[in-house]
Amino acid sequence: MLQKLRDKTTGWIAGTILTIVTIPFAFFGVESYMSQRVETYVARIAQPPSWWKSAPQVWPVTYLWHIEDIDAQEFKERLENARINMRNAQGENFDAKAFESVENKRRVLDALIDERLMRMTAHNDGIVVSDAEVADNIRQIPEFQVDGAFNADRYQMLLASQNPPLTPRAFEAKVREDLATNLIPARIARSAFVTDLELDRLMRLLGEHRDVSFVAIPAPAADTAPVTDAEIDAFYKAHKDEYRSPEMVRLEYVEVDGNTLPAPAADEAALRKRYQDEIAKFSSPEKREVSHILVQVAANASEADKKAAEARAAKLAAEARAPGADFAALARANSDDTGSKAAGGDLGWITKGSGMPGAFDDAAFAMQPGEVRGPVKTDFGWHIIKLNQVQPGTQRSFEDVRPELEKELQEGGREQAFNELTGKLVDAVFKNPTSLAPAAKALGLQVQTTPVFSRAGAPGIASEPKVLRAAFSDALVQDGTASDPIELGPLRTVLIRVIEHQPEQVQPLAQVRAAVVASIRAERERKAADAAAEALLKAARTQGLDAAAAAAGLAVARLDDLPRRSPAPVPPQPLVEAFFNVPRPQKDAPVLGKTRAGGQLVVFAVRAARDGDIGQVTPQERAQLRTQVAASIGAQAQDAFIRAVRKHYVIKVAEDRL
Numbered sequence: 223m224l225q226k227l228r229d230k231t232t233g234w235i236a237g238t239i240l241t242i243v244t245i246p247f248a249f250f251g252v253e254s255y256m257s258q259r260v261e262t263y264v265a266r267i268a269q270p271p272s273w274w275k276s277a278p279q280v281w282p283v284t285y286l287w288h289i290e291d292i293d294a295q296e297f298k299e300r301l302e303n304a305r306i307n308m309r310n311a312q313g314e315n316f317d318a319k320a321f322e323s324v325e326n327k328r329r330v331l332d333a334l335i336d337e338r339l340m341r342m343t344a345h346n347d348g349i350v351v352s353d354a355e356v357a358d359n360i361r362q363i364p365e366f367q368v369d370g371a372f373n374a375d376r377y378q379m380l381l382a383s384q385n386p387p388l389t390p391r392a393f394e395a396k397v398r399e400d401l402a403t404n405l406i407p408a409r410i411a412r413s414a415f416v417t418d419l420e421l422d423r424l425m426r427l428l429g430e431h432r433d434v435s436f437v438a439i440p441a442p443a444a445d446t447a448p449v450t451d452a453e454i455d456a457f458y459k460a461h462k463d464e465y466r467s468p469e470m471v472r473l474e475y476v477e478v479d480g481n482t483l484p485a486p487a488a489d490e491a492a493l494r495k496r497y498q499d500e501i502a503k504f505s506s507p508e509k510r511e512v513s514h515i516l517v518q519v520a521a522n523a524s525e526a527d528k529k530a531a532e533a534r535a536a537k538l539a540a541e542a543r544a545p546g547a548d549f550a551a552l553a554r555a556n557s558d559d560t561g562s563k564a565a566g567g568d569l570g571w572i573t574k575g576s577g578m579p580g581a582f583d584d585a586a587f588a589m590q591p592g593e594v595r596g597p598v599k600t601d602f603g604w605h606i607i608k609l610n611q612v613q614p615g616t617q618r619s620f621e622d623v624r625p626e627l628e629k630e631l632q633e634g635g636r637e638q639a640f641n642e643l644t645g646k647l648v649d650a651v652f653k654n655p656t657s658l659a660p661a662a663k664a665l666g667l668q669v670q671t672t673p674v675f676s677r678a679g680a681p682g683i684a685s686e687p688k689v690l691r692a693a694f695s696d697a698l699v700q701d702g703t704a705s706d707p708i709e710l711g712p713l714r715t716v717l718i719r720v721i722e723h724q725p726e727q728v729q730p731l732a733q734v735r736a737a738v739v740a741s742i743r744a745e746r747e748r749k750a751a752d753a754a755a756e757a758l759l760k761a762a763r764t765q766g767l768d769a770a771a772a773a774a775g776l777a778v779a780r781l782d783d784l785p786r787r788s789p790a791p792v793p794p795q796p797l798v799e800a801f802f803n804v805p806r807p808q809k810d811a812p813v814l815g816k817t818r819a820g821g822q823l824v825v826f827a828v829r830a831a832r833d834g835d836i837g838q839v840t841p842q843e844r845a846q847l848r849t850q851v852a853a854s855i856g857a858q859a860q861d862a863f864i865r866a867v868r869k870h871y872v873i874k875v876a877e878d879r880l
Contacts, residue, residue: 263291264879265335268872269342279872290342292334294879304330309687316687317678327880335873336864337403343867344402351401356394359401375577407860414856416848422836424851425844427786429834434781434801435812436793436826437758437771442750445743457745458731458738465734468676471693472722474669475683476662478647480640480713485632493627497620504623507574508615512586512607513549513567515542515596518558519603535597535604542594542606549594549608558603571613582607640713648707651717655703658719674722683718686710692718699723755823759816767814767827786834794819806831 269288270277277283309316320326361372368376381388388396416424458465497504517535519528538556542549550566557563572578574587579600589595589609596606643665650661662669672684677694679685684693692698692705704719731738761770771778781793781801788798800817807813812827 261876262294262879264294264297264876265292265331266290266874266876267292267335267338267342268874269346269870272346288342290338292331292338297331297334297880300334301327301330324877324880328875331875331880336868339864339867339871340407341399341403342871344405347406349402349405351398351405355401356398359397360394407863410863411853411856411860414852414859416851416855421844421848421851425836425839425847426833428847429836429839430786430802431783431832431834432786432801432828433830434784434826434828435767435778436781436797436801436824437767437776437778439751439755439758439823439825440776441822442747442754445746445750447746449739449742453742454735454738455731457742458734461738461741462728464741465729465737467724467727467729468678469694469726470674470676470722470724471699471720472674473672473684473689473693473718474658474721475672475716475718476647476651476658476667476669477683477710477716478640478644478667478714480636480643483636483639483643486635486639488628488631492631493624494620496627496631497623501617505617506615508587509571509573509613510586510609511571511611511613512569512609513553514559514562514569514582514608515549515553515557515567515606516559516602517556517597517604517606521601532597532604535606539594539596539606542596542608547594567608568610637713644707644715647717651704656719658704658717671721674724683710683716689716689718693720751823755816755825758825759814762814762825762827767812767825796820797824800824801826801828804828 267290268279268284270279271286271288274286277286279287305321308321360366360377365380366372366377378390381390381393515535515538517531517538519531523531538552541547542552550568553567554563557567559567562569572583572586574583576583578586579602581598581600582605585595585598585605585607586609589607591609591612594606594608597604598607599605647661647665647667650664651658654660658669661667672682673680675684677690679690683689686708688708688710692708697703698705698718698720702720704717707715707717709715758770758774758776761773765773768778784798784801786798786802788795797817797819800815800819804813804815807828807830810830812829814825814827816823816825818824
């Protein structure tokens, strides 16, 4: 039997079967059959291999494709940043519900996808950013500058203060990646230009003037005709979405305001100890204003070069100490320090231990004002140092700073009391998260309630964006439990619980019947106005606007030489746009039109049109317009490039994860 089994498992047939079975294991591994993978991406970008652009997206060829995912966390962070920016820009007009719409989320995701595509494209095209360009861009970042110049100490301090902290190497890598990602789109945008002929044509168009006559259609008489039940029912069914009540909640909450807690009494011994502990804060070190001339010596310089540099430094030092010597002129002519040479060697004010080389520091703080000392040897070479001014250090007395210390001590005590009370409240609420009353009672705090409110908010804590986000979150609405502490400001926090929830819903007809009837009557009046305007327009096409208006008993207004960019509030801008959106009249035949502006229908006739006089345009206006138009064309070209790039990738969006 064993021999038969062996015979059956040898030969080319068995080998072929074994090869077929082995292929999946070679691609995926045994573990892929033993475990399940949960996809969490919001968008997936797939690209065929560079050596097989037409590779089909079928198994197992898909495993040759390059795949990059935008995960849910990355999208969530970008969405939150967009929410913060929009709220800051719109203030009280920010609509949280509109922001959470699928369309808006998709816009945010599309921007994220475009960034990733540009990064992938830059990598595929082999774009490399030099160290010099990275350094130059970092030096130009205003946050890293002091008095308009890059400051290394500020640079490192700001990076260390990030959450999480950034090392210079990590930040430089991020800058390098951003520069590579934006290189092609930015260059495309900046490559746009406008020819003189195009600019002339545009200026003639923008400076165009038109002669217009128009008739404002009077509002029709108020509709008083009966509205039947059938009309009401039909209108309501066709416009149900207009009669939706927004999602509403009512909260109970407990607020802890540390600013109302009693301040601890000031203890004299504690105040004096705090003064001694923080004495450096109340002192300013001695400052010295120095200038120098540097004779640079390379680390690998020969002995002869070193001696020559020392001799040159000694000669310059002697010249600088000579009576009547101009130290600044010597520095400008001879210093090897490119940073201070143009300023006559001026290094500004320094303090002991502020970063200057040790030997330089020791010499500068051992000199008298006006003294020249050197040569002084450091790792940079030889220095000739001149002390210009001395600003003595100061120290404020205990009596002088006592009010500040007392205030700090009281604020610290109040903060400690606030933290302790908040911690006890949170612990008590978490033991019974379905009610705030027991915890509040135990700590002597008050449970308050809000009126019912929508996502638009309400006075009090319901106007706080953080409270609004939590109040309408699924967790609080569905579970009915208390929230985590919500920080409203320094020493001010609140815990909330949803005690009533009304989902968004269509209001019943009985409740909105009066509003439906009003809408029907308004619709009738609108149609009556449209019919009157259409009748006047039809008559004007055969009789002319003046005759048609006279026959209808309506007045005709005339606007001669109306500029396209009319600064006046009358006529309103929408009406001006309508006048200029119709074609120019040909052979003295007016162009007729109809529009609605400010809720009123207007029938108009454009009688004549004239180009703007480009001779009246100043060179500054011309240059400004050229810049604006080129920027607009560049932005369009950039968008076109990104759309073209998208065609080379397969992009899949997980709509259910937005």
